[in-house]
Structures are given as C-alpha cells and as structure tokens.
Amino acid sequence: MDKILITGGAGFIGTKIIEKLIKTHKIIVLDNFSYQIHKGNPLIFKDVTYINGCVTDKKNWELALSINPDYIIHLASETGTGQSMNELYNYSNTNILGTSIMLESLKNIPNKVKKVVLSSSRAVYGEGANIETNTALNPVSVYALTKLTQEKLLQLSCPIPFTILRYQNVYGPGQSLHNP
Secondary structure (H helix, E strand, C coil): CCEEEECCCCHHHHHHHHHHHCCCHHHHHHHHHHHHCCCCCCCCCCEEEECCCCCCCCCHHHHHCCCCCCCEEEEECCCCHHHCCCCCCHHHHHHHHHHHHHHHHHHCCCCCEEEEEEEEEEHCCCCCCCCCCCCCCCCCCHHHHHHHHHHHHHHCCCCCCCCEECCCCCCCCCCCCCCC
C-alpha cells in the first residue's frame, strides 16, 4: 500500500483528497492546524498519521520523510488574494520557504518519494478572461506571486518528477467559512 504525505491535509482540499484515498493508501498529514481555518476543531480521520507542525520547520520534514512516503501532495499554503496584500511575511514564509525546505529535504534526507504534486492556483494568470489558451502569467497579488514562485522552485530544483495543478475557485460542503 503506497504512503501519501499530504501537507496541509487538514484543510478543505486535503480532507477531500483523504476521503478519496484513505481506503487504498496510507495517509500522512503534515499540518499546522491553523486556528483561522479550523477554529480549534479540525476534521481528523481515524486511520491517518498526523504531524502537527509547519512546513517551514525542517524537523517536521525529517519526521515526515522518516515515515517513508511514496508521494507528496503539497497543499500547505496561505490562501486568499486580498489577505495576502497585508500579510506578505506569512504568505512568503509558508508558501515559498515551506516549498524550499521541502525541496531541500527531498535532496538531503534519504527518502523514497517518487513524485510531488503541487497545489497551485489560476491566480498566476492574473485578472481577466480565463480561457484554455491563456498562457500569459501575470500574478497581481502576493498570493499569486507566491504560487508562481512555488511552481518555479519545483521546475528548477525538484529532484524527482512533479505535477502542478492550478485550481480555479475551490468551494463546497465542508469548506471553512472562517478563512477569508
């Protein structure tokens, strides 16, 4: 049974992924259980291994990689375009530094990870029409810039195969209404 490490796995997208994979995969979650998102009440799955910590802490990556995941789904991120314009440090720290530490860890800590899947955003295109042929990247928020930087970091430094997914507006049942 493959092991999948999901950073930010206690969040909205992470919990939906866990619901789909928990019966066929061993799931490990690295999440800081942000109060802004969970208000102290995150959804916890019984058969999931949780690491309560931030992706910006190398020790958390050492612990997560010691569990020998086969794949990483990197969701951990500060989200929201408006909030990002006032919280530059938080967004840069979590989104860029967290991704950098993941990549360094993959290079420097023995592991068997076969692939990384990065959660990015359509915000990297900027405002305006969102059509399939739109290839011009024009981030117009700190959030969008950090997501594009994450993508570039993987393209330049990831020692293993990776896939980048650019989500549109994600919403649905179970979404946190506390997170702006």
